[in-house]
Amino acid sequence: MTHTSRVAFLNASASGIGRATAIMLARHGFDLFLADIDEDGLNRTAEETGTHGATVEKAVADATEENDVERCVRHAMAAFGRIDALACVAGGAGGVPMHQVDDIPLDHWEKIISLNLNSVFLACRHVVPVMRDQKYGRIVCISSTVAKGRLGPVGTMGARLPYATAKAGLIGFTKQLAKDVGEHGITVNTVLPWLTFGDPGSKIRESFESQSDEYKTRTLANSPQKRPVTAAGVAATLCFLLSEEAEYVSGTSVPVDGAYLN
Numbered sequence: 001m002t003h004t005s006r007v008a009f010l011n012a013s014a015s016g017i018g019r020a021t022a023i024m025l026a027r028h029g030f031d032l033f034l035a036d037i038d039e040d041g042l043n044r045t046a047e048e049t050g051t052h053g054a055t056v057e058k059a060v061a062d063a064t065e066e067n068d069v070e071r072c073v074r075h076a077m078a079a080f081g082r083i084d085a086l087a088c089v090a091g092g093a094g095g096v097p098m099h100q101v102d103d104i105p106l107d108h109w110e111k112i113i114s115l116n117l118n119s120v121f122l123a124c125r126h127v128v129p130v131m132r133d134q135k136y137g138r139i140v141c142i143s144s145t146v147a148k149g150r151l152g153p154v155g156t157m158g159a160r161l162p163y164a165t166a167k168a169g170l171i172g173f174t175k176q177l178a179k180d181v182g183e184h185g186i187t188v189n190t191v192l193p194w195l196t197f198g199d200p201g202s203k204i205r206e207s208f209e210s211q212s213d214e215y216k217t218r219t220l221a222n223s224p225q226k227r228p229v230t231a232a233g234v235a236a237t238l239c240f241l242l243s244e245e246a247e248y249v250s251g252t253s254v255p256v257d258g259a260y261l262n
């Protein structure tokens, strides 16, 4: 991976995949702009990435609020003068189990769609103009294997229907945006992780561990490797797609699922 003072912008980085990606990018020589709504977690990631030599700027910001996104992009540009890599990490299905379509109130549907889809649109809406001026950029979103649907109880995915809908939407978003911005030297890709564990104490890991033994055994039995993905395993895929060398990979959706979907 080339490291010539490239700058990466992560719209969530306090825990899980975002934190692992920030640390890996710092190790590969990126400077970082880190955002998240969780101030304590954000500070922990900023401190850790700083120990790997990155210059780090950070802001508490909600990825679904356009004013926050705009403020972060202004902050990053004032600090670094460029944004080379954008990782749209913010997302999730919410903690409240809602299985059937008629269990899901409209406001909850809109909240999950906004967190997983609007957040990506807003980050791209404000970062793409910067990348277009630079004639260079790498964008990665995080979809999920659930974009293809899943049988059984919702498990770690509180509101699976809007979550699956939004994550499937990211695949089309990626294909279209990649075509729209390719002539400006910008690539756009998405990754589809299966069940991913961050550090001990991270949300999905804790949520999985609190499920019944029957659920956990059955879930892991569905995976060829019989284990979850590590956040570092997903981060490594993001780091490749955000590297200069991934120059001609664009518009793709890359599973990080140990052959679960195949």
Ligand SMILES: NC(=O)c1ccc[n+]([C@@H]2O[C@H](COP(=O)([O-])OP(=O)(O)OC[C@H]3O[C@@H](n4cnc5c(N)ncnc54)[C@H](O)[C@@H]3O)[C@@H](O)[C@H]2O)c1
Pocket: 011, 012, 013, 014, 015, 016, 017, 018, 035, 036, 037, 038, 041, 061, 062, 063, 064, 089, 090, 091, 092, 093, 115, 142, 143, 144, 145, 192, 193, 194, 195, 196, 197, 198, 202, 203, 204
């Ligand atoms: N962990 C998995 O099993 C898994 C699998 C497939 C896809 N994903 C996706 O990967 C991404 C990261 O998930 P994770 O598992 O690392 O989760 P996580 O809960 O560990 O981390 C999510 C981070 O997003 C932050 N966040 C939440 N809402 C935000 C908002 N509105 N604005 C800014 N930050 C916000 C949280 O504070 C947290 O730091 C999400 O998009 C998720 O949907 C996760």
